[in-house]
Amino acid sequence: MKDLKHPHKFIIFSEIFKALKNSIVPLIIFLMSAGSKILKNYGGNYTLISLVIAFLVIIIVLAIVKWKKNVYSVDEEGIYIKYGVFEIHERTVPFSQVQSADISSSLVQRLFNVYKLEIDTAGGDKKSEISILLSKEEALILKSSIFKGYRNKDEVEITEEKDIKTFTSSLKDLFMLATMSSRILVGVSIIIAFYSKIEDIIPKEFKKRAEVFGEDVMKDANGTSIIKFVVALTFIMLFISWIISIIITIIKYYNFTVIREEDNIKLSYGLFDKKEVTIPVKRIQSLIIVEGVIKKPLGYFSLNVETIGYGKDKGESTMLCPIARRKVLNKFFEDILPEMNITYDLMKSPRKALKGFLSFRLFRDFIIISIIAIFVPYGYYVYLLIPILIIWRYIRFKDNGLYYSNDFVVIRYRKLARKTVIIHKECIQSIEKVQNVFQKRKAIAKYKVTIAGNTLGKSYKALYMNENHIEDIV
Amino acid sequence: MKKISPHSRKLWTIDGLITTGIFLAIAVVLNIFLDFNSLWKYVLVCSLYALALIILINSLFMPKYKYEKFKYEMDEEKIIIKYGVFTEKNIVIPMKRVQYVDTEQGIILRKYKLINLTVHTAGGHYEIPYLESAVGNEIQLNIAKIVQERSI
Numbered sequence: 039m040k041d042l043k044h045p046h047k048f049i050i051f052s053e054i055f056k057a058l059k060n061s062i063v064p065l066i067i068f069l070m071s072a073g074s075k076i077l078k079n080y081g082g083n084y085t086l087i088s089l090v091i092a093f094l095v096i097i098i099v100l101a102i103v104k105w106k107k108n109v110y111s112v113d114e115e116g117i118y119i120k121y122g123v124f125e126i127h128e129r130t131v132p133f134s135q136v137q138s139a140d141i142s143s144s145l146v147q148r149l150f151n152v153y154k155l156e157i158d159t160a161g162g163d164k165k166s167e168i169s170i171l172l173s174k175e176e177a178l179i180l181k182s183s184i185f186k187g188y189r190n191k192d193e194v195e196i197t198e199e200k201d202i203k204t205f206t207s208s209l210k211d212l213f214m215l216a217t218m219s220s221r222i223l224v225g226v227s228i229i230i231a232f233y234s235k236i237e238d239i240i241p242k243e244f245k246k247r248a249e250v251f252g253e254d255v256m257k258d259a260n261g262t263s264i265i266k267f268v269v270a271l272t273f274i275m276l277f278i279s280w281i282i283s284i285i286i287t288i289i290k291y292y293n294f295t296v297i298r299e300e301d302n303i304k305l306s307y308g309l310f311d312k313k314e315v316t317i318p319v320k321r322i323q324s325l326i327i328v329e330g331v332i333k334k335p336l337g338y339f340s341l342n343v344e345t346i347g348y349g350k351d352k353g354e355s356t357m358l359c360p361i362a363r364r365k366v367l368n369k370f371f372e373d374i375l376p377e378m379n380i381t382y383d384l385m386k387s388p389r390k391a392l393k394g395f396l397s398f399r400l401f402r403d404f405i406i407i408s409i410i411a412i413f414v415p416y417g418y419y420v421y422l423l424i425p426i427l428i429i430w431r432y433i434r435f436k437d438n439g440l441y442y443s444n445d446f447v448v449i450r451y452r453k454l455a456r457k458t459v460i461i462h463k464e465c466i467q468s469i470e471k472v473q474n475v476f477q478k479r480k481a482i483a484k485y486k487v488t489i490a491g492n493t494l495g496k497s498y499k500a501l502y503m504n505e506n507h508i509e510d511i512v
Numbered sequence: 513m514k515k516i517s518p519h520s521r522k523l524w525t526i527d528g529l530i531t532t533g534i535f536l537a538i539a540v541v542l543n544i545f546l547d548f549n550s551l552w553k554y555v556l557v558c559s560l561y562a563l564a565l566i567i568l569i570n571s572l573f574m575p576k577y578k579y580e581k582f583k584y585e586m587d588e589e590k591i592i593i594k595y596g597v598f599t600e601k602n603i604v605i606p607m608k609r610v611q612y613v614d615t616e617q618g619i620i621l622r623k624y625k626l627i628n629l630t631v632h633t634a635g636g637h638y639e640i641p642y643l644e645s646a647v648g649n650e651i652q653l654n655i656a657k658i659v660q661e662r663s664i
Contacts, residue, residue, distance in 0.1 A: 467609045467635030471602035478600060490634030497635070 042109040046171045048152040049108065053101035065093070110170055112180060117157065119168050131168055135159045137321055137345070139181045141314040148312070153177040157184070181316065205296040205359070205366075205374055209288070214338060215361040216287035217280065226279045291360050298374045305358070317356060321345045323465045323489045324498075325358075325378050327367075327458040334456065337364040344489065344496060378460055382448045384439030391482045391502040395435050396428070403427050440485065440500040440507070447487060449500045459498050465489050470497075473505065481505045513583035513594065519624045520582070520642035521575040526620065528571015535564035584640050586651060588658065591631060593638055608662065609633045613655045615648055631655070 069086070103123055110119040116132035136157055143153045155177045157168040172180065292309035305315040326342040333339060341359040362370065371379035387395070407424070411417040439450035439458075447466065450458045470486040477483060483505040488497040539560035546553050574597065582595040591610070593603045611634060615627045627648040629640045643651070 466606065467633040468603055468605040468638070470604075472596075472599060473602070474599040483602075488633075488635035 041113075042111050044105065045108055045110065046150075046152050046173055046176075047105065048147065048150050049171045050101045050105045052171070053104055054097055057097045057101065061093075061097075065090075108170075110168075112183060117168060117180075117184070119170065129168065131157060131159060133184050136184050138318070139184050139316050141177050141181060143312055145310045147171075155180060205362075205370055206294065211338075211361045211363070212288055212291055212294075213284060214333075214336070215291070216284040226275055294360060296359060296370075296374055303358070303374060305356075315356065317343065317345055317358075319375070319377060322378075322462075323496075324459050324461040325375070327460075329456040329458075331454060333361070338362065339364055339367065341370070377462075380443070380446055380448075380460070382441040382443070382446070382460075384441045384448065384450055385503065387435060387438040387502040388482065388504055390480050391477075392432075392435055394476055394480065394482065395502050396431055399431050400424075400428065435502070438501050438503070440503050442507070449485075449487065449498045451499065451501065461487060461489060461498070471505070471507075477502075477505075513585050513592075516579070516582050516584070516640065516642045517624075517626055517644050518579065519626060521579045523620065523624065523626070523642055524575035524578060525571050528567055528575075532564050532568045532571065535560060535567060539564060582641075586654070591638075591655075593640060603638055605631060605633060605638065607655075607658055609635075610655055610659055612659070613652045615652055617645075 069090075100123065104121075107123055107126070108119075108121040110117065112118075116130055116135075118128070118130045120126065120128045136159055138158045140156045140158075141153050142156070147153065151174050152171050153174050154169060154171050289309045289311075291307050294307040295305070297304040297306075301319050303317045303319060305313075305317070307313055322343050322345055324344045326344065328340045328342060330338070330340070338361055340357065340361050343356050343358050345356060358374075359370065403424075407420050410420050414420075434452045437450060437452040437456050439448070441448040442463075445463055447461045447463060448458065449461070450456065467488045467490055470488070471483045472486060473483040481504065482502050485500045485503060485507065486497050487500075490496075539557060542557050542560065546557065548554060548557075577597045578595070581597055581600070584594070585592045587607075589607050591605045591607065593601075593605075595601055611632050613629060613631050615629050617627045621627060621642075625645045626642050627645050629643055629648045629651060631638045631640070640648075640651075
């Protein structure tokens with residue numbers, strides 16, 4: 039007989055809270071409209087109040103029943119869950135099919151020592167197959183039993199201490215991340231949005247006074263001081279958004295830790311909302327080293343992995359490391375991912391391809407620029423971008439690279455950030471060589487390597503390489 | 513390298529003519545019922561006509577070259593598909609990664625005893641169109657056999 043267990047009682051509160059949150063607006067509308075229309079001889083306001091109370095009672099009873107009906111059990115093979123009040127769902131997920139198990143908890147949940155365990159399989163559903171609220175201990179035990187087969191508590195603790203390699207991002211690195219991320223722009227937009235809100239809120243008198251003050255300033259001001267004013271304002275804005283960005287980044291990635299534990303990589307990060315992610319190494323399809331435009335000259339990089347069946351958070355790629363110094367890269371590979379620790383010597387795009395590469399793209403750019411120039415007033419200033427575009431395209435061309443050995447394929451390309459993708463050959467689903475008429479004349483081709491993705495598959499392209507590689511890659 | 517059925521030329525043409533017909537019908541309907549009072553309506557209708565014309569030309573002249581360029585090959589380790597007139601594509605699918613193969617046969621295809629074969633991998637699917645039924649079914653069986661052996 040299966041050993042059925044209920045999830046944590048906290049679920050009752052969260053259900054009640056969720057129901058209240060969803061019904062608060064209709065409820066208020068109902069109260070406003072029904073307000074005093076109920077006749078005295080039908081009980082007047084008393085009826086109204088009792089209706090509301092009845093409503094609350096229904097919500098609470100429903101939540102409790104929902105908790106009662108929600109059971110799960112774990113055995114050697116898999117996890118079984120049953121839930122639902124009116125419609126009863128039963129689901130069994132064998133451990134062998136589990137792709138990932140995440141533990142997360144919000145601030146409130148942590149106060150009650152409650153953690154949410156979410157289990158994903160390769161199935162296409164966006165939502166997690168199983169998500170249950172558990173106490174911390176239970177969640178941890180369940181999670182480790184998923185990835186190691188079922189064991190009892192003591193054994194798990196022993197193995198956890200055995201073979202652990204960790205990697206932590208320092209606070210200083212997070213500062214750098216915040217400084218360089220595009221979140222700064224988000225900060226600016228928040229300030230602007232906030233500013234327009236402020237205009238509505240502040241009292242009129244104050245506004246008038248401010249306007250008068252502003253006019254005074256403008257009267258005295260000549261050209262240069264206006265520029266100074268604007269520059270100062272911009273700096274203040276950037277500074278504020280920088281601080282916002284730092285705060286957001288630190289809250290999100292605080293104490294970012296990567297742990298290698300036998301066949302799994304565990305990530306944990308977050309200040310208030312602590313997140314834990316487990317990625318089985320076997321599921322990793324490709325590893326992407328991202329070198330941002332600003333990050334790279336400063337010697338920083340970040341790492342992403344692409345896994346199958348892991349698609350709940352932001353598409354299918356998981357950040358393995360938000361930021362680290364270039365020097366740490368080798369150590370990271372040795373400790374965390376020795377499987378992917380390879381040396382590669384990239385083949386560059388041949389010189390003869392440069393003309394084709396540039397002319398194709400610049401022709402396209404030129405058409406777009408011309409359209410802008412014609413239809414936008416003062417649009418012809420856009421032509422000033424052309425030298426920048428040429429340089430940019432040239433850099434992109436220089437960064438193209440392809441390498442293959444018996445086990446790996448490495449592709450390097452740049453859109454904005456330079457990305458180096460390391461793919462294990464076992465993971466390649468198909469390889470395409472694409473060659474148009476002009477390229478054929480010069481014996482140049484584009485290679486497209488497709489790996490398994492969540493829904494459609496993900497492909498990486500190596501542009502303008504020599505044409506004779508395709509047979510060798512597979 | 514093996515080739516697809518020579519009937520494919522005719523079928524591509526038929527396909528193209530049907531598409532042309534649809535586009536032409538839409539263009540004509542719009543032409544009749546639309547009031548031509550602004551520029552974008554002219555642009556819309558004209559581009560529809562142009563599109564129909566291009567598809568027509570395409571379906572009349574291209575199938576010959578398309579047929580000549582479409583080649584495929586299959587062995588124990590990989591499937592190779594080559595096609596494309598202006599842009600040549602050369603696709604290699606490792607046999608290990610093939611998940612399943614399906615075939616389909618519409619009304620017109622049935623008349624010519626042809627089938628379309630699609631190879632599915634976890635990263636996408638690739639079509640080999642207009643194979644003779646016998647050949648296509650044989651390929652499907654072969655791949656199925658290889659896939660099955662792999663899983664044992």
